[in-house]
Amino acid sequence: MHATALCPLNDLCNGTIGSAFLENGRRIAIYHVDGNVYATDDRCTHGDASLADEGSLEGHTVECGLHLGAFDVRTGAATSAPCVHAIKTYPVEVRDGQVWLSAEAAACDAT
Numbered sequence: 457m458h459a460t461a462l463c464p465l466n467d468l469c470n471g472t473i474g475s476a477f478l479e480n481g482r483r484i485a486i487y488h489v490d491g492n493v494y495a496t497d498d499r500c501t502h503g504d505a506s507l508a509d510e511g512s513l514e515g516h517t518v519e520c521g522l523h524l525g526a527f528d529v530r531t532g533a534a535t536s537a538p539c540v541h542a543i544k545t546y547p548v549e550v551r552d553g554q555v556w557l558s559a560e561a562a563a564c565d566a567t
Contacts, residue, residue: 460557462486465550468493473518475508478557483508484546486555487529489516493555494529495548501534501541 462476468488475498477483483498485508498508500520505511510521517535519526525539532545547558 459549462495462548462555462557465493465553465555468555471513473508473511473513475506484557485511485518486548487513487518489513489529493548493550495546495555495557496527496529496532497544499543500525500539501543502539507543 460478463474463486468474468486470488470490472488474486475483476486484495485498487494498506500507500522502525503520503522505520505522507518507520511518512521516529517526518529520539523538525534526536527533527539527543528535532542534540534542549556549558
């Protein structure tokens with residue numbers, strides 16, 4: 457399987473959240489924090505809210521705009537109530553100015 461291009465790195469200012477759709481239609485949130493890029497599912501595990509559209513990023517913590525629960529974007533771990541279930545994370549890499557979903561993650565996502 458090949459890696460999947462998500463977005464140009466220039467589209468993500470440091471401290472911001474972007475998004476992309478995977479081939480299966482799933483939307484993921486992409487975070488740029490201190491020169492590193494992370495990706496998670498876009499939907500909060502507590503409420504049906506978009507982290508990319510309604511969330512806010514403070515360091516490595518994304519806070520859901522619906523009920524103010526939070527997650528660590530590095531691990532997906534829920535870090536603040538009412539969120540108790542982790543969000544799925546995706547391995548990404550930056551090559552040639554582009555953010556890529558790793559080939560392993562793309563293979564798993566295709567199923």
